[in-house]
Structure formats: C-alpha cells, structure tokens
Amino acid sequence: MRKQILDAISRNGRFSTEDLAALLATDKETVEKYIKEMEDEGVICGYPTLINWDNTEFEKVTAIIEVKVTPQRDMGFNKIAERIYRFEEVESLYLMSGGFDLTVIIAGRSMKEVARFVTEKLSTLEYINSTATYFVLKKYKEHGLVMEKKENEAERMLITP
Amino acid sequence: MRDPLSSKIKQIKPSGIRKFFDIVSEMKDAISLGVGEPDFDTPWHIREEGIYSLEQGRTFYTSNAGLKELKVEIAAYLERRFNLHYDPVSEIMVTVGGSEAIDGAFRAMLDPGDEVLIPQPCYVSYEPCVILADGVPVIIELKEEDNFKLTKEQLLEHITEKTKILVLPFPNNPTGAVMTREDLKEIAEVVIEKDLFVLSDEIYAELTYNGNHVSIAEFPGLKERTIVINGFSKAYAMTGWRLGYACAPKEILSQILKIHQYAIMCAPTNSQYAAIEALKNGNPDVERMRTAYNQRRNYLMKAFKEMGLPCFEPFGAFYIFPCIKKFGMTSEEFATRLLQEEKIAVVPGTAFGDCGEGFLRISYAYSIEDLKEALGRIERFIKNHADI
Numbered sequence: 190m191r192k193q194i195l196d197a198i199s200r201n202g203r204f205s206t207e208d209l210a211a212l213l214a215t216d217k218e219t220v221e222k223y224i225k226e227m228e229d230e231g232v233i234c235g236y237p238t239l240i241n242w243d244n245t246e247f248e249k250v251t252a253i254i255e256v257k258v259t260p261q262r263d264m265g266f267n268k269i270a271e272r273i274y275r276f277e278e279v280e281s282l283y284l285m286s287g288g289f290d291l292t293v294i295i296a297g298r299s300m301k302e303v304a305r306f307v308t309e310k311l312s313t314l315e316y317i318n319s320t321a322t323y324f325v326l327k328k329y330k331e332h333g334l335v336m337e338k339k340e341n342e343a344e345r346m347l348i349t350p
Numbered sequence: 351m352r353d354p355l356s357s358k359i360k361q362i363k364p365s366g367i368r369k370f371f372d373i374v375s376e377m378k379d380a381i382s383l384g385v386g387e388p389d390f391d392t393p394w395h396i397r398e399e400g401i402y403s404l405e406q407g408r409t410f411y412t413s414n415a416g417l418k419e420l421k422v423e424i425a426a427y428l429e430r431r432f433n434l435h436y437d438p439v440s441e442i443m444v445t446v447g448g449s450e451a452i453d454g455a456f457r458a459m460l461d462p463g464d465e466v467l468i469p470q471p472c473y474v475s476y477e478p479c480v481i482l483a484d485g486v487p488v489i490i491e492l493k494e495e496d497n498f499k500l501t502k503e504q505l506l507e508h509i510t511e512k513t514k515i516l517v518l519p520f521p522n523n524p525t526g527a528v529m530t531r532e533d534l535k536e537i538a539e540v541v542i543e544k545d546l547f548v549l550s551d552e553i554y555a556e557l558t559y560n561g562n563h564v565s566i567a568e569f570p571g572l573k574e575r576t577i578v579i580n581g582f583s584k585a586y587a588m589t590g591w592r593l594g595y596a597c598a599p600k601e602i603l604s605q606i607l608k609i610h611q612y613a614i615m616c617a618p619t620n621s622q623y624a625a626i627e628a629l630k631n632g633n634p635d636v637e638r639m640r641t642a643y644n645q646r647r648n649y650l651m652k653a654f655k656e657m658g659l660p661c662f663e664p665f666g667a668f669y670i671f672p673c674i675k676k677f678g679m680t681s682e683e684f685a686t687r688l689l690q691e692e693k694i695a696v697v698p699g700t701a702f703g704d705c706g707e708g709f710l711r712i713s714y715a716y717s718i719e720d721l722k723e724a725l726g727r728i729e730r731f732i733k734n735h736a737d738i
Contacts, residue, residue, distance in 0.1 A: 197645070201718075208718070211652045212645035347695050348374050348384035350474045350523075350702075 190215070191223055195232070200333070202236040241328065241336045249296060251280070251325040252303045254311065256291040257318040266290070269316055278306050289321075300324065362478045367701045370682055374695045381724045382695040382716075386523060388587035388668070389715040390642075393635040396586060396628045403623035410619060414611040416444025416595070417622045423629040424595055432555065432565050434578065440600045443607050444617045444625075448553045448581040448594035450610070453479045455549050455577045455596060456515070458605040460485035464514040469500045470703025471671075472519045473551070488513070491705035494673065497662050498527035502536040509540075515547045518566060521554035524702045524711035525671040526664020531564045538569040548576040553594070554667040556585035556636050559644045563666070567597075574599055577606075582621075584667075585636050586628045591621040643668050646714040646721060657729045668715045671699065675708040677735050685710060691734075692727040 193213050198204055206224070210217045227233045242249035258269050266284055273293060274282045281294040293311070297303040303324070312320050328336050365371070374380065391397075415421065421438035428434040436442050445451040452475055456466070462484040468476045469490045480487040490508050492498045505516070518537070520529045529537070541548055548566055555563040567576040581594025596606060610616075628635075650670050654661055661672035674684050681698035688694050697713075699706025714721060 193641075196641075208649070208722075211649040212718070214648040214652075345389075346385060347377070347380060347382040348371055348697060349386045350697075 190219070191227060194220060194223055195227070202238070239332050239334055243328070244338070248298055250298070250300050250303055251328070252295045252297075253323045253325065254293040254295060254307060255289040255321045256293055256311070257289045258291060259316050259318055261316055264316055272314060273311065276306070276310060278303075358482065362481055365474065365701065367682055367698055370686060370698060373686065374689060377689060377693060377695065380689060380693040380695045381720060381727070383712045383714070383721075383724055384695040384697045385713050385715060387589040387715060388584060388639065389717065390587040390639055392586065392588050392591070393632060395631060396588070396624050399627035400591075400620050400624035403620050408619055408623060412616045412619050412622060414616055415442070415607055416617055417626070420444060420622050420626050423626055427629050428597065432563065433568050434565055434573075434597070436597045441603055442595060442597050443603055443610060444622060445594045445596055445610060446614055446617050447583065447592045448551060448579045449475055450614060451577075451579045451594055451596035451606070452476065452549065452551065453482070454606040454609045455579070455598070456480050456483035456485060457609055458602065459515060459547065463512060465510060465512040466515045466517060467505070467508055467513060468517045469519065471498070471522075471524050471699060471706040471709070472517070472702055473523045474702065476517050476519070485514075486512070489703060491703070492525070492527070494662055498522060498525040498671070499529055499533055500537060502540055505537060505540050509544050509546070513544065513546060515549055516541060518548055518550045521558055521563065521666025523554065523667050524669050524697065524699065524706065526667045526669045528558055528560070528563070528666040534564055534566050535569065538566055538572050541575060542571050546575065548572065549579065550576055551579045553579065553581050554584050555580060557640060557643060557668060558666045559647060560665040577602060582625050582628055586632050587639065588621075588624070588628065591618070591624060593617055593621040593625050643714065646716070646718060649718065649721060650712070650714055650725070653725045657732055659732060668713055670712045670714065671709050672712065673709055681707055681710060688728070688731050692731045694724050694727050694731075
C-alpha cells in the first residue's frame with residue numbers, strides 16, 4: 190500500500206486522499222494513516238509544484254555548480270554539505286562520485302545574483318578548493334515530466350469498437 | 351449496369367448503431383469514454399526501436415510468417431507468461447493485428463454451412479468474418495447473472511451436428527469478463543467431447559486484475575484444437591502498429607499462412623522490429639499500464655456504486671459494463687441523450703450484440719482527470735433522469 194501511494198503521489202501530488210482511496214480500493218482513513226506515517230518517517234519530504242518559469246513573465250536563472258572540497262578532521266562531507274545547503278539559494282545538493290565532490294544547483298532571479306552567490310558565498314568557504322559553474326539555458330524535462338507545452342496531440346478517435 | 355456487389359457482402363448489415371457513431375463524430379468537444387484502445391503512447395524504447403529499424407534501412411518484406419527472431423520471442427513470451435508451448439518455426443505466424451488472424455482462421459477452417467459459436471456481447475468482427483468465410487454464426491447470449499462468462503450449459507444448448515468452432519473472447523471486450531481456470535476446464539471438456547475447435551482471442555490477456563490470464567490452450571488435448579490469437583495492441587499500447595499473431599497446430603497454421611501469404615504478404619517490417627523490443631524489454635511497461643488501469647477500474651467501480659449505477663465487477667480488459675435498465679431507456683437512447691445533454695460519449699451495449707441491450711460500455715483507457723470530469727457529468731445525468 191505504501192509503495193502504491195508513493196507511486197501515485199510521486200506523479201501527482203494533488204491527489205486528494207478520497208481519490209487515492211478510490212484508486213487503491215481502500216478507504217480514506219487508511220490512506221491518511223499511511224501518508225501521515227510516511228511524513229513522520231521523512232519518506233514524504235514535501236509537495237512542491239513543478240513550474241516552468243520560462244513560460245512566465247518572471248525571471249529565474251538556474252545554475253549547476255561542480256564543487257571540489259577538502260574534508261577536514263572536524264569537517265566531513267556531511268558537515269560541509271550542511272554549510273552549503275543552508276543557503277536559501279541552493280535548490281539541490283548532491284554528493285558525487287567521480288571527478289568532483291558536490292553538485293550544487295542554484296536558482297536565482299538573475300545571472301548576477303547567481304554569480305554573486307558563487308563568488309562571495311560559495312567559493313570563499315575555506316574547505317572549497319574549486320568551483321565550475323554552468324548556467325542552464327533551457328529545461329526540457331524535470332521530475333519525469335516534459336516541460337514543453339504539448340502541441341498537436343495525435344488525433345484520437347472518439348469511438349472505436 | 352449489373353449489380354457490382356456480391357450477395358455475400360450484402361448479407362453483412364452495417365452496424366446497427368452507425369447513426370450513433372455519426373452523431374458522436376460530429377461532437378468534437380465531447381469527452382469520450384468510448385475508445386477501445388489504450389490511452390498510453392507506445393513506450394519510447396519501443397518506438398525508438400521502430401525508428402532505428404527505419405534508419406537501418408529495414409524496409410523490405412519479411413518472410414510471410416514474420417521475422418524468425420520475433421517468433422522466437424513470442425514463443426518464449428507465451429511460455430513464460432501463459433505456460434503455452436509453441437514451436438516458433440511451424441506454429442506461430444505474425445499478422446496484421448489480431449483481426450487478420452481472426453479472419454484468416456475462419457477462412458482456413460470453415461466449409462459452407464459450418465456453424466461457429468459466438469458468445470455475445472463481444473467484439474464486432476467475429477460475426478461478419480464468419481459470414482465472409484461462408485460459415486454460419488450462432489450467437490450465445492451471455493448473461494449478467496453469470497458475470498458474462500460462458501457456461502457449460504449454455505455451450506451445450508447451442509451445439510449442433512454442424513458446430514465446428516467456438517469463439518472464446520476472454521478477457522472480454524465490452525464486458526471485461528474473464529474466464530477462470532475452473533470455468534475453462536468445463537468448457538474444455540465439452541470441446542473435446544463434441545470434437546470442436548476453439549478460436550481463443552486473447553488480445554487482452556495482459557490486462558487482468560484478479561490473477562494471471564489462463565489460456566484454454568493450456569489444457570491437455572486442447573492445444574491441438576485451438577487457435578490462440580494475441581497481439582501487441584493492448585498489452586504494449588501499439589494499436590496503430592497493426593501487429594498481432596496466431597498460434598495453432600502446424601496443419602492449421604500452415605493453411606492460415608497460405609491466405610496471409612496471398613492476401614497480405616507479411617506484417618509491417620518496421621512494426622515487427624519494434625515488437626521484438628517490446629517482448630524483450632517491455633514487461634515493466636505492461637506492469638505500469640496494468641497498475642494504472644486497475645486503479646482507474648477501482649475508481650470507476652466506487653463512483654458507480656455511489657451513484658447507484660449497478661454493474662458487475664469486471665476483472666479484465668479496460669471496460670466497465672454498467673446496467674442502465676432502470677432508467678427506462680434503450681442503450682442507444684441513453685447514450686445519445688448522455689451525449690447531447692452532457693457531452694459524454696460512451697458506446698451502447700447493443701453495438702456488441704442484441705444482448706448488450708440495457709448496458710453501456712465505458713472505457714477507462716483515459717486519464718483520471720478525464721474520468722473524474724466525465725463521472726461528474728454522468729452523475730448529474732443520472733440524477734436528472736432518476737424519476738423516469
């Protein structure tokens with residue numbers, strides 16, 4: 190049941206508990222119980238909405254930053270990560286295998302704002318060795334969803350046997 | 351001028367609900383719950399394989415029976431999923447949809463006057479195909495109180511000296527009925543006792559919600575007398591690719607193949623390559639779609655129950671077949687008024703045989719959002735007509 194609920198709401202966070210109950214052939218109380226349980230356990234961490242800001246009049250710039258760090262005796266990766274993810278501008282932060290250590294995804298209102306964050310906040314942290322910043326030009330797909338508006342959907346017959 | 355038409359083709363009546371279909375096709379803004387095909391796109395990895403095959407210039411005929419590699423995959427699939435054992439070389443042929451296989455099987459097996467038992471409500475093509483093959487369709491009217499299953503008693507009642515083939519269309523379009531192993535066992539005994547053949551249309555075999563589909567060909571002594579028809583349309587959401595297959599004993603299959611060879615040549619090459627990918631790597635897609643259909647089925651069943659629209663629980667395909675007898679309208683009247691008043695298109699049960707009167711076929715091959723909107727309108731319609 191938990192897996193089924195997660196599969197359903199991972200695609201559509203707006204399902205009401207009534208609808209979820211109907212889909213999964215159970216009752217509303219059961220669904221609510223499981224959801225509460227998973228929220229408490231930190232399995233369900235939130236319900237954000239996927240927005241394509243490019244289709245609005247609001248400016249939003251995203252950058253991906255590769256960061257190399259030097260962990261210290263009292264400052265392991267997790268500690269360093271915390272120092273970084275506490276900045277509001279940081280949307281996502283991942284510890285990586287391979288040629289660098291952390292991927293930081295930053296969202297800002299302008300390129301300038303992102304640049305300021307990198308030069309003044311991020312790269313000045315003592316255990317950070319180097320950063321490489323890449324600006325996102327266009328988002329095609331996020332969270333399994335294609336960001337483009339659907340055009341010319343194939344014509345489907347209204348009635349077939 | 352002489353009559354250009356054969357007396358045989360004139361015998362085949364145009365569909366009785368054509369008028370209804372015409373009205374629907376003019377209502378472009380209607381929400382339709384009337385379609386007999388998946389709403390999912392063909393999974394991308396399958397489409398991509400089709401594109402790749404075109405890039406590779408695989409644009410030639412294949413052998414008549416289909417690509418060897420595809421037939422080997424089909425054999426492995428049938429073995430793994432349904433415990434059926436067919437020799438890919440001599441017992442499997444690839445056709446243009448399951449429909450071609452149905453037509454070919456009747457033409458290869460019927461002599462003039464041979465009777466074919468067709469349980470209705472069912473898909474629309476068996477009856478005309480039997481007539482075109484000079485056979486005589488004999489309709490068995492399935493009942494809601496039997497959950498639209500074929501019973502041994504009903505089968506025995508309709509068998510005559512001339513009965514040759516029994517059509518077994520399960521999981522069923524339009525009712526969603528399935529036959530369990532126990533149900534089929536009784537049928538299988540009669541088939542052997544009365545020396546019949548079975549055309550088992552298993553195109554919805556992947557879409558069952560109360561356990562795995564059972565094929566009658568699995569029973570001892572039945573493989574020899576059964577033509578199993580299946581395809582890619584429903585399981586892999588590939589209706590437009592037009593690809594199905596027939597499995598039968600060599601003696602029968604080689605004759606169906608003869609018709610196929612002269613009438614069709616081979617199934618689309620491009621589709622065949624895509625189908626190999628579907629069988630090799632498409633299982634997670636099938637599971638994903640089955641789960642989605644099942645959730646929608648739950649959703650509709652609950653909604654219909656709440657609005658007081660009686661229907662038996664369908665365990666297969668993607669249809670619900672509610673009974674509308676209490677509204678004092680025929681199926682066609684109900685469907686027409688639902689369309690005119692609420693712009694919802696459903697198919698009157700009579701499209702699938704006379705015994706579909708009093709029922710509607712509602713397809714749940716639609717997104718939850720569409721279903722939700724449609725249900726709201728159906729509920730309003732029912733309330734408005736409850737006093738009739």
